[in-house]
Amino acid sequence: MNDAILVNDQWYVSAESARADERTRVLKHRDTFALFDRFGDIEHIGTGQQGLYHLGTRFLSRYQLTVNRLRPMLLNSTLSQDNTMLAVDLTTPDLFQEERLATPRNTVHVARYKLLWENVLYERLHAVNYLDHPMEVLVAFEFSADFCDIFEVRGMRRAHRGTMLDPVIAERSIELGYRGLDGVLRRTRIEFSTPPTHLDAQGAHFALTLRSQDIAEIIITTVCETSSRNTAALDFDAAYTSLQREVRVNRSEMAEITTSNEQFNDWISRSAADLHMLLTRKPELTYPYAGVPWFSTIFGRDGIITALQYLWLDPSVARGVLSYLAANQADSINAEQDAEPGKILHEVRTGEMAALHEVPFGRYYGSVDSTPLFIMLAEAYFNRSGDRHFLDSIWPNVLRALEWIDHYGDVDGDGFVEYSRRDPSGLVQQGWKDSGDSIFHADGELAEGPIAVCEVQGYTYRARLGAASLARALGDEALARELESKAQKLQQQFEKAFWCEDIGTYALALDGRKRPCRVRASNAGHLLFCGIAAPNRARRVAETLLSDDSFSGWGVRTLAASQARYNPMSYHNGSVWPHDNGIVAVGLARYGFCDLAIKILNGMFDASAHMDLHRLPELFCGFKRLPGKGPTLYPVACSPQAWASGALFHLLQACLNLSFSPTKPQLRFSFPQLPEYLQRVQIKNLRMGGGTLDLMLHRHPRDVGVNVVRKEGDVEVTVLM
Numbered sequence: 001m002n003d004a005i006l007v008n009d010q011w012y013v014s015a016e017s018a019r020a021d022e023r024t025r026v027l028k029h030r031d032t033f034a035l036f037d038r039f040g041d042i043e044h045i046g047t048g049q050q051g052l053y054h055l056g057t058r059f060l061s062r063y064q065l066t067v068n069r070l071r072p073m074l075l076n077s078t079l080s081q082d083n084t085m086l087a088v089d090l091t092t093p094d095l096f097q098e099e100r101l102a103t104p105r106n107t108v109h110v111a112r113y114k115l116l117w118e119n120v121l122y123e124r125l126h127a128v129n130y131l132d133h134p135m136e137v138l139v140a141f142e143f144s145a146d147f148c149d150i151f152e153v154r155g156m157r158r159a160h161r162g163t164m165l166d167p168v169i170a171e172r173s174i175e176l177g178y179r180g181l182d183g184v185l186r187r188t189r190i191e192f193s194t195p196p197t198h199l200d201a202q203g204a205h206f207a208l209t210l211r212s213q214d215i216a217e218i219i220i221t222t223v224c225e226t227s228s229r230n231t232a233a234l235d236f237d238a239a240y241t242s243l244q245r246e247v248r249v250n251r252s253e254m255a256e257i258t259t260s261n262e263q264f265n266d267w268i269s270r271s272a273a274d275l276h277m278l279l280t281r282k283p284e285l286t287y288p289y290a291g292v293p294w295f296s297t298i299f300g301r302d303g304i305i306t307a308l309q310y311l312w313l314d315p316s317v318a319r320g321v322l323s324y325l326a327a328n329q330a331d332s333i334n335a336e337q338d339a340e341p342g343k344i345l346h347e348v349r350t351g352e353m354a355a356l357h358e359v360p361f362g363r364y365y366g367s368v369d370s371t372p373l374f375i376m377l378a379e380a381y382f383n384r385s386g387d388r389h390f391l392d393s394i395w396p397n398v399l400r401a402l403e404w405i406d407h408y409g410d411v412d413g414d415g416f417v418e419y420s421r422r423d424p425s426g427l428v429q430q431g432w433k434d435s436g437d438s439i440f441h442a443d444g445e446l447a448e449g450p451i452a453v454c455e456v457q458g459y460t461y462r463a464r465l466g467a468a469s470l471a472r473a474l475g476d477e478a479l480a481r482e483l484e485s486k487a488q489k490l491q492q493q494f495e496k497a498f499w500c501e502d503i504g505t506y507a508l509a510l511d512g513r514k515r516p517c518r519v520r521a522s523n524a525g526h527l528l529f530c531g532i533a534a535p536n537r538a539r540r541v542a543e544t545l546l547s548d549d550s551f552s553g554w555g556v557r558t559l560a561a562s563q564a565r566y567n568p569m570s571y572h573n574g575s576v577w578p579h580d581n582g583i584v585a586v587g588l589a590r591y592g593f594c595d596l597a598i599k600i601l602n603g604m605f606d607a608s609a610h611m612d613l614h615r616l617p618e619l620f621c622g623f624k625r626l627p628g629k630g631p632t633l634y635p636v637a638c639s640p641q642a643w644a645s646g647a648l649f650h651l652l653q654a655c656l657n658l659s660f661s662p663t664k665p666q667l668r669f670s671f672p673q674l675p676e677y678l679q680r681v682q683i684k685n686l687r688m689g690g691g692t693l694d695l696m697l698h699r700h701p702r703d704v705g706v707n708v709v710r711k712e713g714d715v716e717v718t719v720l721m
Helices: 150-154 236-252 262-278 300-310 316-327 370-385 388-409 454-473 477-498 523-530 535-545 578-590 594-610 647-656
Strands: 005-007 010-012 025-029 032-036 051-054 057-060 062-067 073-079 086-091 095-097 100-103 108-117 120-129 135-144 163-169 173-179 185-192 198-200 203-210 215-226 256-259 279-282 285-288 658-660 666-670 680-688 691-699 704-712 716-720
Touching: 025 073, 025 108, 025 262, 032 108, 032 120, 051 215, 057 150, 057 185, 057 215, 062 108, 108 135, 108 236, 120 135, 120 203, 120 236, 135 215, 163 198, 203 215, 236 262, 236 279, 256 262, 262 279, 262 594, 262 647, 285 300, 285 316, 300 316, 300 370, 300 578, 300 647, 316 370, 316 388, 370 388, 370 454, 370 658, 388 454, 454 477, 454 523, 523 535, 523 578, 535 578, 578 594, 578 647, 594 647, 647 658, 704 716
Parallel strands: 666 716
Antiparallel strands: 005 010, 025 032, 032 051, 051 057, 062 135, 073 086, 086 108, 095 100, 108 120, 120 215, 135 203, 163 173, 173 185, 185 215, 198 203, 256 680, 279 285, 658 666, 680 691, 691 704
């Protein structure tokens, strides 16, 4: 995930203050998302990230409710379990007149209900008077729109901006506008169900007279429009009905998991809901956007890993990711975009600054790992689905990706895949740990490129084996053997160049002079995930990853505590990333260390119990777990984040050692295990080929019993014990 602002020639996530309240409320639908505080307001406080955003631009930068000129008191604030509705309960505080208590608190109840449908924010406000006599109530909404690009919100300064337009005010609506330097007209249109008593550019005021038990209702729709699109808002109920219908259709494609542990079920429900919220489905696109707020867009690496996490439950996500990335595969050399023929996309941005090339990420290819990961996903999807027609359609893209690995990925011809940015505005580090200081030597000296990070060699190894399997399925035995030979040769070279006996693991990377970065990092766990690690060394790697030096108690740190640049509060040098831990767990299971995979699952589960809404964020700090203390939050982490939400499903897959046959519809469990707190796991509506399975898993002291409750179609289930 790339950082957000340019500091001393490197991209960096800035944070001038912590979040005012980490319990931010998030709504998202397609290309629009909103961040509120728990009151349902948008305030410019903390990191200043709150707002209503559409296509990379903030269309509302302030939106605050007052009642009788005061901020109400918060009673409750929650998101629905499916993330579709934000419900907030408020009440009036004590009201004084001339130092005399005129109205006691808790006399007026104010309920706010918010939802997003397409590019419109809908709000329904109810106000109820519980006094035994009439009461005058002044309800006001104060608002503003700065039309800042997401990179401006993140901290980037611009030499010039577009033009703010004069507001257009009507009886029941106001339109705020901005004409960008890219020529795009962006408008925020706020409409009210009843005419305000007063409406101007700063806010809307409603003078209400409420009799005892009276209910007043105000519905506000906020429409985000651009030059290319005008929107007619629905009414609130119609928008909610449409949203619920979409959720039902989307969820019908996914298998359902429930367990004997209700707290674990809450984690499952929130993770699944977050993935569905971040999944952007449009006629031309099905793709999990990476995360809110900074990465609510397409990322190649993130989309692929999220699809891999989710594959066993819903392969349609992988198909969407593969389709989009294949259609946008690079076909020429472009230094500014870091593009080369056959390379797979890193990131797409649609805001004003991307359009003007003020940031290089409009269509950017600066990921060294997206291309081999694309091939890995293609094989995994085919094994899961058996979709030969789709494989035929993307096979040319797989071949072009293999050609990129051989001709552009291997910069110096030594057999390893390296990276070195082509343009000074691009990312310095182009693996998943893309902070400028993430790749270094044992003494802390930063590595100079071209850099070959260890996990990319693992991805390349697995990609070649995967492509060989696909080639064999398509009848090209000669290509299959060639790719298998290349994979075997890479594995042999890798062992010689990367293994570091003195630190008990593989080097983090090779620098431009082929010097190994002898650093203990979580990257080595990705080598287990890919199967490139020699079996006799895999246990050493596993022990290193789960040692006190690397395992915080909540999860595996990105960097062991004994290493030179360790900082538990850093982005990549000592923090804990849930998706990283899921990948490590699957790798441990591949080599038969399911007990260690369960240890990671336990840490992540315990961490989720301390998180608001049971939502694991993009990352959290790597401080050692202490009794009575939860994990320490990272101040500018995205939450929700797609691959953080998907980590749970990777962790479950690891513990169950679950896989699929490449030749027939067959679900395989290899020596599955479950933690003590999961006595039962039920999996319903697991679709395979043309069939469907319902399974009940029972934990036993040394293994797991797998019962087929329902089976439709020609589907097999095998269990190795």
